[in-house]
Amino acid sequence: MPLFSIGTVQKLTGLSARQIRYYEEHGLIQPARTPGNQRQFSFADVERLMQIRQLLDEGHNIASVKRNLLDKDRRPRSSRPLSAKDVPDSEVYQWLERELMERRQTGEFQGDLSRFYRHR
Known part of the structure; x- marks a missing residue:
């Protein structure tokens, strides 16, 4: 569910608005849009931006980040039962x-x- 404006996402992730828009241009994230065409980010979008930032901090380039995220998206989701740690x-x-x-x-x-x- 999209909740966050780009300004809030900047504060949560430490990324600049330009970086966030750049990642969107490269198809790494797809935030929802309001009727006024403003970006609205969900918790999943924020998590993905944090993953992108981590991969870039580790020395990956954009192409490598794309491959890594695509591979992760293709993996089947775990259907393990919930535990007390969840x-x-x-x-x-x-x-x-x-x-x-x-x-x-x-x-x-x-x-x-x-x-x-x-x-x-």
């Missing part, structure tokens, strides 16, 4: 809320996702 969505959302509220007080994420969470 974190349920509710815990992920609680963690995200705590992080956003802590950062909201420092002003780092002011105006971003933190506005969806109210102090309780």
